[in-house]
Amino acid sequence: MSEAERAVRIGLLGCGTVGGGVVQLLRANAASFAERVGAPLEIARVLVKSLAKDRVPELDRGLLTTSADELFDDPSIDVFVEVMGGVSPAQAYLERAIDRRCSVVTANKMLLALHGPELILRALRSGVDLAFEGSVGGGIPVVRVLRDACASDRIKRLTGIVNGTSNYILTAMSQTGMSFADALKDAQAKGYAEADPALDIGGHDAAHKLAILALIAFGARVPDGSIPTEGVDRVAAIDHQFAARFGFVIKHLAIARRTGDGLELRVHPTLLPRGSNLAHVDGVLNSIALEGEALGPCILTGRGAGDMPTAVSVVSDLLDVARARRVGAAGLLTRGVRIAPCPLLSLADVTTRYYLRFAVNDRPGVLARIAKALGDANVSIEQVVQERPAEGSGAPVQVVMLTHDAVERNVQWAMGEIRQQDFLEGETQLIRVEDA
Amino acid sequence: MSEAERAVRIGLLGCGTVGGGVVQLLRANAASFAERVGAPLEIARVLVKSLAKDRVPELDRGLLTTSADELFDDPSIDVFVEVMGGVSPAQAYLERAIDRRCSVVTANKMLLALHGPELILRALRSGVDLAFEGSVGGGIPVVRVLRDACASDRIKRLTGIVNGTSNYILTAMSQTGMSFADALKDAQAKGYAEADPALDIGGHDAAHKLAILALIAFGARVPDGSIPTEGVDRVAAIDHQFAARFGFVIKHLAIARRTGDGLELRVHPTLLPRGSNLAHVDGVLNSIALEGEALGPCILTGRGAGDMPTAVSVVSDLLDVARARRVGAAGLLTRGVRIAPCPLLSLADVTTRYYLRFAVNDRPGVLARIAKALGDANVSIEQVVQERPAEGSGAPVQVVMLTHDAVERNVQWAMGEIRQQDFLEGETQLIRVEDA
Numbered sequence: 001m002s003e004a005e006r007a008v009r010i011g012l013l014g015c016g017t018v019g020g021g022v023v024q025l026l027r028a029n030a031a032s033f034a035e036r037v038g039a040p041l042e043i044a045r046v047l048v049k050s051l052a053k054d055r056v057p058e059l060d061r062g063l064l065t066t067s068a069d070e071l072f073d074d075p076s077i078d079v080f081v082e083v084m085g086g087v088s089p090a091q092a093y094l095e096r097a098i099d100r101r102c103s104v105v106t107a108n109k110m111l112l113a114l115h116g117p118e119l120i121l122r123a124l125r126s127g128v129d130l131a132f133e134g135s136v137g138g139g140i141p142v143v144r145v146l147r148d149a150c151a152s153d154r155i156k157r158l159t160g161i162v163n164g165t166s167n168y169i170l171t172a173m174s175q176t177g178m179s180f181a182d183a184l185k186d187a188q189a190k191g192y193a194e195a196d197p198a199l200d201i202g203g204h205d206a207a208h209k210l211a212i213l214a215l216i217a218f219g220a221r222v223p224d225g226s227i228p229t230e231g232v233d234r235v236a237a238i239d240h241q242f243a244a245r246f247g248f249v250i251k252h253l254a255i256a257r258r259t260g261d262g263l264e265l266r267v268h269p270t271l272l273p274r275g276s277n278l279a280h281v282d283g284v285l286n287s288i289a290l291e292g293e294a295l296g297p298c299i300l301t302g303r304g305a306g307d308m309p310t311a312v313s314v315v316s317d318l319l320d321v322a323r324a325r326r327v328g329a330a331g332l333l334t335r336g337v338r339i340a341p342c343p344l345l346s347l348a349d350v351t352t353r354y355y356l357r358f359a360v361n362d363r364p365g366v367l368a369r370i371a372k373a374l375g376d377a378n379v380s381i382e383q384v385v386q387e388r389p390a391e392g393s394g395a396p397v398q399v400v401m402l403t404h405d406a407v408e409r410n411v412q413w414a415m416g417e418i419r420q421q422d423f424l425e426g427e428t429q430l431i432r433v434e435d436a
Numbered sequence: 437m438s439e440a441e442r443a444v445r446i447g448l449l450g451c452g453t454v455g456g457g458v459v460q461l462l463r464a465n466a467a468s469f470a471e472r473v474g475a476p477l478e479i480a481r482v483l484v485k486s487l488a489k490d491r492v493p494e495l496d497r498g499l500l501t502t503s504a505d506e507l508f509d510d511p512s513i514d515v516f517v518e519v520m521g522g523v524s525p526a527q528a529y530l531e532r533a534i535d536r537r538c539s540v541v542t543a544n545k546m547l548l549a550l551h552g553p554e555l556i557l558r559a560l561r562s563g564v565d566l567a568f569e570g571s572v573g574g575g576i577p578v579v580r581v582l583r584d585a586c587a588s589d590r591i592k593r594l595t596g597i598v599n600g601t602s603n604y605i606l607t608a609m610s611q612t613g614m615s616f617a618d619a620l621k622d623a624q625a626k627g628y629a630e631a632d633p634a635l636d637i638g639g640h641d642a643a644h645k646l647a648i649l650a651l652i653a654f655g656a657r658v659p660d661g662s663i664p665t666e667g668v669d670r671v672a673a674i675d676h677q678f679a680a681r682f683g684f685v686i687k688h689l690a691i692a693r694r695t696g697d698g699l700e701l702r703v704h705p706t707l708l709p710r711g712s713n714l715a716h717v718d719g720v721l722n723s724i725a726l727e728g729e730a731l732g733p734c735i736l737t738g739r740g741a742g743d744m745p746t747a748v749s750v751v752s753d754l755l756d757v758a759r760a761r762r763v764g765a766a767g768l769l770t771r772g773v774r775i776a777p778c779p780l781l782s783l784a785d786v787t788t789r790y791y792l793r794f795a796v797n798d799r800p801g802v803l804a805r806i807a808k809a810l811g812d813a814n815v816s817i818e819q820v821v822q823e824r825p826a827e828g829s830g831a832p833v834q835v836v837m838l839t840h841d842a843v844e845r846n847v848q849w850a851m852g853e854i855r856q857q858d859f860l861e862g863e864t865q866l867i868r869v870e871d872a
Binding site: 032328 | 469569575576577587589590721730734736737739750759760
């Protein structure tokens with residue numbers, strides 16, 4: 001067999017639903033992939049935890065093994081594809097693959113969020129590729145667009161709806177007026193939220209994705225836990241109503257903004273003007289809006305999760321990596337991600353607008369005292385709505401404000417002052433506003 | 437100087453506004469580009485028509501020449517970047533560059549639409565790259581996404597808002613109720629429409645872009661003039677009003693759909709449901725919605741035109757091409773576009789829904805005769821609105837219909853029948869409907 005025809009041999013690490021999708025795509029498009037790569041793609045061996053489990057019918061079960069050594073000791077394997085998820089043992093496997101000078105494709109969000117920079121540097125040192133489109137944004141090709149299409153420009157800002165569960169819940173609350181608890185139950189019934197939804201509704205999943213996006217877009221190393229994170233569980237039905245009255249919708253956003261001083265990263269529910277590009281991204285769709293200095297806005301929308309969209313991303317990476325290897329150009333793609341020193345800014349220094357809501361008991365002078373606390377902190381108010389409940393309902397008065405641009409530190413100081421007042425009934429609410 | 441440090445030398449063909457943007461990006465990002473490519477990028481020579489004209493200050497005027505031979509006879513040039521536009525002499529220049537085994541980057545829409553397949557095949561034969569992100573969609577990285585990110589999937593359908601002038605006009609008409617003529621004047625006053633807007637408002641610019649998109653997405657050769665094309669100049673203010681009443685907006689779309697029989701391509705104003713992904717893309721923004729078999733929907737939105745967004749696309753191609761050349765992997769990208777036999781379907785065979793409007797004089801039996809002509813052609817009606825004008829206004833009655841799915845040939849037969857009736861006052865209107 002001539003070198004031109006020698007197959008590119010793949011070690012598949014994991015074969016759950018995404019892995020099954022990879023197997024199906026490789027089978028269904030074998031001829032066109034071979035033409036593109038210049039050689040057939042062949043699965044050499046598949047590492048799984050259980051030999052007994054059901055697999056997609058396209059998989060030759062003779063390739064299954066529970067021994068990682070069988071893959072790492074097989075010198076015929078050219079490329080590893082990791083779709084097992086989790087940090088351990090995936091991290092050790094990828095390091096072994098890279099150290100063997102095999103290029104690696106991974107869809108592992110947690111691993112990239114926690115250890116992306118080291119893995120990239122390791123791949124660069126070994127002269128191989130580490131491709132990870134599937135690790136963030138499911139089928140949305142945001143890694144490729146940031147790494148390659150935006151390589152000629154500088155990204156100023158990135159805002160994304162990157163958690164489908166959160167977006168489904170907010171959309172349902174906004175469109176039907178239902179409570180957070182009911183919207184969560186609805187999402188669980190439809191399979192859009194896990195039985196334990198904490199990672200999604202607490203915003204932590206979105207923070208992991210933002211860490212990966214910040215790595216590609218800005219070369220930033222983002223230590224675990226360093227992104228200020230709030231989840232959709234903080235938003236009440238009444239906040240959607242007031243937001244709508246002011247001309248906004250509430251979306252859960254991951255935000256990165258480059259300033260002269262460093263990089264601002266944050267994840268939280270956000271008021272967005274009804275006409276902005278992300279305001280109409282509803283349900284489980286995800287969307288990432290980039291803003292380049294020269295490019296202007298570029299918005300990518302699609303399925304942020306799901307087995308087949310993620311498998312498409314994994315296989316598109318595999319085609320790139322396999323083709324590069326065939327022509328002796330491994331490592332080319334990975335050079336596109338440049339890790340650079342990039343200080344992370346404190347949330348306290350963020351300047352933005354704020355939506356504030358206070359449930360208060362109805363007596364004279366309350367608004368004046370809230371306004372004074374804000375004024376003392378140099379926070380100026382753009383709009384106020386004070387809503388009295390139906391007579392005799394016993395519900396508190398809602399005082400709702402939109403501020404002008406203000407510094408987070410000052411707003412938090414004022415909120416601390418207000419929280420000590422005796423007129424408050426229940427929690428205060430603070431939701432940041434983005435203007436586009 | 438070691439080979440590792442030898443610059444990649446660029447022959448720049450044309451230096452208008454996009455070319456000036458390319459020069460500026462190369463200057464502003466020189467260090468990061470050199471790191472990415474593995475060698476500095478250096479402009480060797482710049483072909484222009486006039487040495488006297490003003491250029492961006494970043495350009496060394498000593499590089500200017502009016503002699504193409506000075507570039508093609510310079511053996512130090514590695515890559516050509518064509519930003520002159522027009523078919524002649526750009527076509528001959530690109531052929532010369534390719535035949536010299538230089539990779540080529542172009543932003544030339546007309547050239548790619550008319551001669552894309554030959555140029556790609558020529559580049560493949562020479563083992564060089566032909567990259568053309570800037571030729572379609574301005575700063576939207578749709579070529580790259582189709583060529584690379586979607587390489588692992590099969591595209592079923594592509595719908596795009598790809599002409600900013602048309603979208604600006606339709607948005608203005610829809611939002612303010614103004615006439616087409618006034619919206620066009622407004623667009624011209626704001627610089628969004630050319631003095632001679634025929635290519636834009638007649639849909640021909642969108643048809644050229646669709647030919648390029650069909651080439652990348654489906655490998656289709658699309659002969660000039662073979663795409664059924666209608667422009668926004670056909671849409672009246674009253675159509676926006678009726679569309680809104682039915683829950684739709686009118687957008688000018690370029691549509692490609694793969695069926696078992698071949699490829700359906702068409703460009704025309706379209707009724708879109710208000711909740712669909714493209715319905716909220718307003719003003720001069722462009723947006724392209726892809727639908728992959730496994731990927732599902734993927735929507736790319738951004739600036740479809742403009743010097744700097746296009747320059748970003750050109751330079752991102754240049755980085756790819758230069759890097760590939762540096763490592764001896766030229767030709768790698770271009771292999772991603774696979775030209776394949778792909779019959780183009782006739783518009784007569786299209787099945788879709790239709791919005792039909794008839795201005796008629798008000799007498800009994802008119803609706804019955806319209807309905808009969810449609811029924812005879814096997815076109816069934818989903819909704820009808822019959823609107824009487826104000827008493828004594830002398831305006832005709834408007835009969836407006838939405839059909840169920842019907843075959844274009846049948847609808848056109850019925851429209852022919854109806855046009856022969858004596859109750860018509862003025863033109864009939866037919867606008868196709870897309871359901872998402």
